[in-house]
Amino acid sequence: MNKKVIALSLVIGSLLAVGCTLYKPNTVTTDNAYVHSDVTAISPEVGGQVSQLFVEDNQWVSKGEALFSIDDEDFIANQDIAKSALDVAKAALRANQTKTEMQLVKIEQAKQTIHSASANAKHQAAEFKRLSRLVQKQSVSRNQYEAQKTRSIEANSKLETAKLALAAEQKQFDALLTEKQQLTAQRKQAEANLRLVNIALERTVVRAPFDGFVADRQVQVGKFVQPGMGLIVMVPDYVWVEANFKETQLENVSQGQDVEVVLDMFPDQPLNGRVTSITPATGAQFSLLPPQNATGNFVKVVQRVPVRIELDIPAGLKQRIYPGLSAEVSIETARQG
Structure with missing residues (x-):
């Protein structure tokens, strides 16, 4: 009888010990967890x-x-074409600059012509005024007076012609400035096109x-x-775990809490981690066909909420933890994050 009591006591004690070990009131656990990563499809930018x-x-x-x-090969040919177009645009700008400098010289020449014509017109006007007084006194002949009058008119005409020539040269200068703006825009366009061609070649x-x-x-x-x-x-080297907890488990889960992660691939090497964020919606909300609970037949289902967990990966497991691996996650909720 005593042996039976002792044996029963040992069994009950063992069960209590196991129960105390397994019962962790401040820990929530799920095996609905998987390793994730930003898997990226690499595409070319040129054909x-x-x-x-x-x-x-x-x-x-x-x-x-x-x-x-x-x-x-085609991209190199396009690059040569773009370089040639840029050379043409630069050459046109240099030619415009030369024409502009020559036009400035012509404008100065026109101004000097005006000065000369103005001085001659003043002289001829003064001479005509002098002969006008003399012809009244009959000190000079009428023919001399008429000849001087003609010379005065011609001098004034040459002065006006010189002014018109200056205005024309100034207009030509303005046209060259406008042409320079156009050629500058063409050069910038050629430079931009060359940059695009270089980018395409690099790509x-x-x-x-x-x-x-x-x-x-x-x-x-x-x-x-x-x-x-x-x-x-x-697949990048950076990975994290997405654990889908029941909504009833998340009352005390918050950002920053400590996490223990056991990967099915490495069951004897538990990893440490921390809660980085909790998805602000249940997983069902992101499905292709979200549930419509307003229908007549309603069955309550406990929802799952994704929790993102950042891992502290030891050196021995670097580049050995892949997206899609299954994991079991336990969050210590006693400490607030």
Whole structure:
């Protein structure tokens, strides 16, 4: 009898010990959790035939490393055309500058002509005034008077002609300035076009936008590709865990709380982490067909809320934790974040 009592006591004690171990009132746990990452499909920005491939499946690449290249013969030809167009635009501007400088010389010449014509017109007017007095006294002949009158009129006419010539040269100068503005705009357009061509040529080599793995390669040498085609899928080194907790478990869960994560792939190496954010809606709200609970047949279902968890990954597991891995997550809710 005593042996039975002792055995029963041992069983009950063991059960109590296990129960105390498993019962954690300040911990919420879920196995509905998975590793996530920003998986990105790499697409070319220019079209053409793939000429070289620099990576293999599942290869680790660094940011800026070449993934593949597109045949650049057409792009180099377009670059030569753009350079020639820019040279033509610059030459036209230099010619305009030379014409403008020459026009300034012509304007100065026209001004000097006006000065000379003005002085001659004043002289001829004074001489005509003097002969007008003398002809009244009959000190000079009528023919001399008429000849001087003609010379005075001609001098005034030459002065007006010189003024008109100056105005014409000034108009020509204004036209050259307007032409310079047009040529400057054409040069800027040629420079912008050359930049676009250079960018297109540079983009014939598709490079990794970040450090990560080449997870899914859909490109081969000789394949004709277009902008926007997803040709290489890259997985970055940065990962996090998305744990889907029941809504009834989240009363005391807040940002910053400590988390223990056990990956199914590494069950003997639990990871530490922390709650970084809680999705402000249940997972059902993001589904293709959100539930319509206003229908006649209603069954209450406990909803799941995604919780994002940042991991502290040890050096031995770097680059070994992949998106999609299953995990079991426990959040310590006793401490507020």
